[in-house]
Every structure is written in structure tokens, then in C-alpha cells.
Amino acid sequence: MSTENGYFSEDQSAETVIARNADCTNPRLKQVMEVVTRKLHEAVKEIEPTEAEWMQALQFLTATGQICNDWRQEWILFSDVLGVSMLVDAINHRKPDGGSENTVLGPFHVANAPQMPMGANICLDGKGEDMVVSGQVLDTEGKPISGVRMDVWQANDEGFYDVQQKGIQPDFNLRGVFVTGDDGRYWFRAVKPRFYPIPDDGPVGQLLGALGRHPYRPAHLHFILQAEGFQTLTTHIFDPHCPYITSDAVFGVKESLLADFQRVDDTARAEAFGFTSGWYWSVDYDFVLAL
Amino acid sequence: MSTENGYFSEDQSAETVIARNADCTNPRLKQVMEVVTRKLHEAVKEIEPTEAEWMQALQFLTATGQICNDWRQEWILFSDVLGVSMLVDAINHRKPDGGSENTVLGPFHVANAPQMPMGANICLDGKGEDMVVSGQVLDTEGKPISGVRMDVWQANDEGFYDVQQKGIQPDFNLRGVFVTGDDGRYWFRAVKPRFYPIPDDGPVGQLLGALGRHPYRPAHLHFILQAEGFQTLTTHIFDPHCPYITSDAVFGVKESLLADFQRVDDTARAEAFGFTSGWYWSVDYDFVLAL
Known part of the structure; x- marks a missing residue:
């Protein structure tokens, strides 16, 4: 029900977010974001991060972008070390x-x-x-x-x-x-x-x-x-x-x-x-x- | 076999990366990275990005960090809009x-x-x-x-x-x-x-x-x-x-x-x-x- 009315619930969290892309006119982007959203919510539900842990993760992701410059690409490095x-x-x-x-x-x-x-x-x-x-x-x-x-x-x-x-x-x-x-x-x-x-x-x-x-x-x-x-x-x-x-x-x-x-x-x-x-x-x- | 010898294979990609964290002394970090790695590889295997698409994704993630400053936190915003x-x-x-x-x-x-x-x-x-x-x-x-x-x-x-x-x-x-x-x-x-x-x-x-x-x-x-x-x-x-x-x-x-x-x-x-x-x-x- 939450998926249909757009309201958030823990149970249907991914479905509600994915349903919001209904008007996307780029079918590949729509597919990619459907998978990314589903897997991301699965990961968060399995990990159950504390709010402090989630903030720490966002700070890490931010820092990974901020160190990048014309000759250093830390995000490629991150992709590399995760296989x-x-x-x-x-x-x-x-x-x-x-x-x-x-x-x-x-x-x-x-x-x-x-x-x-x-x-x-x-x-x-x-x-x-x-x-x-x-x-x-x-x-x-x-x-x-x-x-x-x-x-x-x-x-x-x-x-x-x-x-x-x-x-x-x-x-x-x-x-x-x-x-x-x-x-x-x-x-x-x-x-x-x-x-x-x-x-x-x-x-x-x-x-x-x-x-x-x-x-x-x-x-x-x-x-x-x-x-x-x-x-x-x-x-x-x-x-x-x-x-x-x-x-x-x-x-x-x-x-x-x-x-x-x-x-x-x-x-x-x-x-x-x-x-x-x-x-x-x-x-x-x-x-x-x-x- | 790839998991045990450390060599990469498409089939066992996540297992090989996860096995590399065997010496991690922080059990929570080890658990978090196990889930993140597994879900990330599942997503990539389902999406099958081209190399150009993957580079576009890394550029998006980089830009999301680079726009952050003392008063703007784009990564929190990204977390928000993904639910x-x-x-x-x-x-x-x-x-x-x-x-x-x-x-x-x-x-x-x-x-x-x-x-x-x-x-x-x-x-x-x-x-x-x-x-x-x-x-x-x-x-x-x-x-x-x-x-x-x-x-x-x-x-x-x-x-x-x-x-x-x-x-x-x-x-x-x-x-x-x-x-x-x-x-x-x-x-x-x-x-x-x-x-x-x-x-x-x-x-x-x-x-x-x-x-x-x-x-x-x-x-x-x-x-x-x-x-x-x-x-x-x-x-x-x-x-x-x-x-x-x-x-x-x-x-x-x-x-x-x-x-x-x-x-x-x-x-x-x-x-x-x-x-x-x-x-x-x-x-x-x-x-x-x-x-």
C-alpha cells in the first residue's frame, strides 16, 4: 500500500523509492536506479547502521570525492580495491x-x-x-x-x-x-x-x-x-x-x-x-x- | 577455488574480495564491508554496466563529493532522495x-x-x-x-x-x-x-x-x-x-x-x-x- 500512495514505510522502503521513477524517460537509467536502490536498501537493512555509522559512511564517501583532482581519482581507486x-x-x-x-x-x-x-x-x-x-x-x-x-x-x-x-x-x-x-x-x-x-x-x-x-x-x-x-x-x-x-x-x-x-x-x-x-x-x- | 588462491574470476568476484578482509581486527567494519561488497557485486552483475557507464557513475559520485562544503552536504542529499x-x-x-x-x-x-x-x-x-x-x-x-x-x-x-x-x-x-x-x-x-x-x-x-x-x-x-x-x-x-x-x-x-x-x-x-x-x-x- 505504501508503494502505491508514496508514503514511506520500513517494509516497502525500496519499492516506494523505485516507484517514484515512473516518469523517467531514460529506460536504462530507470533500470540502473531500480537495481541500485533495491541493492542499497537490502544492504542497509542487513547492516542496520546506527545513525552515527551512516554519517561516518557519508563522510567517507564525501572525502573520497574531495581528494580527487586532475591527477588523482580516488573513486576509481575505491572501485579498484573493491574488485x-x-x-x-x-x-x-x-x-x-x-x-x-x-x-x-x-x-x-x-x-x-x-x-x-x-x-x-x-x-x-x-x-x-x-x-x-x-x-x-x-x-x-x-x-x-x-x-x-x-x-x-x-x-x-x-x-x-x-x-x-x-x-x-x-x-x-x-x-x-x-x-x-x-x-x-x-x-x-x-x-x-x-x-x-x-x-x-x-x-x-x-x-x-x-x-x-x-x-x-x-x-x-x-x-x-x-x-x-x-x-x-x-x-x-x-x-x-x-x-x-x-x-x-x-x-x-x-x-x-x-x-x-x-x-x-x-x-x-x-x-x-x-x-x-x-x-x-x-x-x-x-x-x-x-x- | 579463486576465493582460496586470491585470483580474480567473474563468478567468485565478491567472495574473493571479501576473503581479503580476513585479517581485519574490527568485526563491525568487517561485517559492514562484507555486506557492502556482496550487494555491490550483485548490483554490478545485474546491471552489467559498460565501461563508459561505470566511468559515468564514478564521475557522478566524485562530483557529489566535490560540491560539498561547510554549508552544503550533497551526499546527505543523495542519501535523502534514495530513501x-x-x-x-x-x-x-x-x-x-x-x-x-x-x-x-x-x-x-x-x-x-x-x-x-x-x-x-x-x-x-x-x-x-x-x-x-x-x-x-x-x-x-x-x-x-x-x-x-x-x-x-x-x-x-x-x-x-x-x-x-x-x-x-x-x-x-x-x-x-x-x-x-x-x-x-x-x-x-x-x-x-x-x-x-x-x-x-x-x-x-x-x-x-x-x-x-x-x-x-x-x-x-x-x-x-x-x-x-x-x-x-x-x-x-x-x-x-x-x-x-x-x-x-x-x-x-x-x-x-x-x-x-x-x-x-x-x-x-x-x-x-x-x-x-x-x-x-x-x-x-x-x-x-x-x-
């Missing part, structure tokens, strides 16, 4: 069986990274442990794909991207674009990336702390793979030995994205790659693009 | 059968309004349609309660509170505190309040517009009733003939809070009350305080 960014990514990039899985783009992609020949070293400052990354780009039937544009970027051995250390790292350090030939193979040289924290000096960092969670993302390399006639793949590959591999602060790790990071102690092969340390990391990972 | 403020109020102020129902305090209460003798006119500027408000304060067994402190405040005939029109309305216009005697009766003079809009020039107002909703609160009077040994009652009484009575923008109206607003065309009685217009509104409402 919602990954969920939205997963919903929008479901791959057919055998297609490599997507993961989030993240904030550190830069357009117009230089195109390089296969085998190039994307590490421009010589810092870190040498690494060779290689593999093949295949279709779901196992055939090599030619002409794949592979955009790669990664943090350095201290866990920083070039754009976070302007003037310390060279521009476009640890970034490159490679294009596959007929064999679908790729390879390039780099350095082993390190884990790094998401910004944790704001409301989201305080929440993580209160939840007993750390702010770290496990070591990874980013890829965007584009080829005509295939779905674009935005993903990472991860170091399975990273201490944070099972506890990514933003839930970016999917089991299928664990790569094989092998330490190769072979002076001759290291020298052949131009590495002077006598050893290097070898990472092998094949990508499968879905139609 | 959540009323739900939290209802959860925290469930009254036994027969007890008058609570509604939200709202932002216009002012402490230290002047105490007045019964029958006083709280309208200090003579503007508006005269009104007499009267009734009795009773316990749930129907016995009058003596010594009830009744704090009253209302908007004027143009829908503004004194604090919104400093320098236009006298300070403490349409506010007063009354204390009941042994008969539990109260009465005072005032003017008929008008409906008014909530602030609708921000993100919440834009959302209301997009949903085909208006921003108005129906005409009402606010009350806080306090008496030793009884639960404090924070409520409004409403004019059932107000055009917005069934569509309060903040869902503050409960059916039991509709008062009887009677137009009395009786020159002699009007004059006895000191009204020169020859007629007045008579409002009768009894309050029942719960133990």
Missing part, C-alpha cells in the same frame, strides 16, 4: 574458451610509445635485472597471427613507471610497440618489474589499513594487443613468485595470466643478448586473441 | 504499537529557540495564513504526559526557514519551545507552511531531473518531543492537501503523520485568537511517546 573495476572489465571482455583473459588498463598507459624492432631493449637506463620476454600470438585455433600491434609497458625494478619519475627515468623508459610477423612471434628485452603500492595516503588507503589489507600490486607487465579482425586484448602478465601474487590490492590477477619467470644462469647466452651480468630472467607467454 | 536517510531513521527509531512515528531531523533545526507560553504566536513577521496548532501528548496507554519539552520549527508561507533568509525573516521566526502541563495539552499560533525544494542545482538535482522527479518537500511542521522516561520523538506533521504530499523528494512522509488541516471561517473565533483576516487554519494532532 568492481575488475568485475566491470570481466563483464565487458568475456573471451571465448581459449582466448587470453583481459585485465584492467590501469592509469599508467601512455599513447605513442615508440615502435621498435623485435628484440629491442625497452629498458633505457640499464637499471635492474635483465629479462627477455618472448612468445607467440595465436588465434583460438592455434594459428599464428601476423601484424599484431603489441603495446607493452611496465614499472622498473623499484616499482615506478617512467611517468611517475619524470627527470629520474628517461621518457618512454620500459615502453614499446612491437608488430608481429608471419610467425606471430614476439620478443623483447627489458628488466624484471617490481611490485608497487597504489596511492594509500587518502580515504581508500585508510580503509585498506582498517581492513588489514596492504596496498601492493604484484609485479607485472602490461600489454595491449590489437590485430585486425580480432578483439583487442588489454591485459597483464604476472610474476608468480612475487610476494603479493595472491593478494593484488586491485584484484587484477587471473590464474591464466601467471607467466613463467625462469632464471637462466648461462653466461654465453646472456652475452649473446648483450647482458653483462652473466644471467637473466626468461619469460615465455603466448597470447590467444579471440575473434 | 536511505528515512530507512536508517526508521531502523533506529522503531516505535512500539501506538507510538508516534519518527521522521528525519533535516538540516534546519536550530538549538536554543526561545521557550514560550502555550498559545504564543511563533510567527514574528505577520506574513502568511494564520494557523492554530493544538493537541495532546500522551503515553501509549492514552495518559497525558506532563513536562514534555516540545521544540517546533517550520518554513514560512514562501517555503523558507528563517536561517535561509537572514535579514529578511526575523531571527527565530517560526520557532519555539513549549512545555506541557498536567493535561499534556499544547497549542500555539503560527502560519500555514508551504512546500519547498531541496537544493537541486548540483549532481543530485540533475539525477532527480533525469529520473523525472521533482525536488519538493510537502508542507510540514517539525517537532522534537522530549520527556523524562520516554523515547525522544523527532518527527514532522504534514498537510495532507499539499500537492506534493504523496511525492516527498526525501520520502519523509509516513501515513500516520498526516495531520488534519481544517479551514475555519469564523470571524469571532479568529478575532479571539487575535487574527484579523476573519478565518484561520486549525491543525489538530496528538503525539504518543513510547517508553
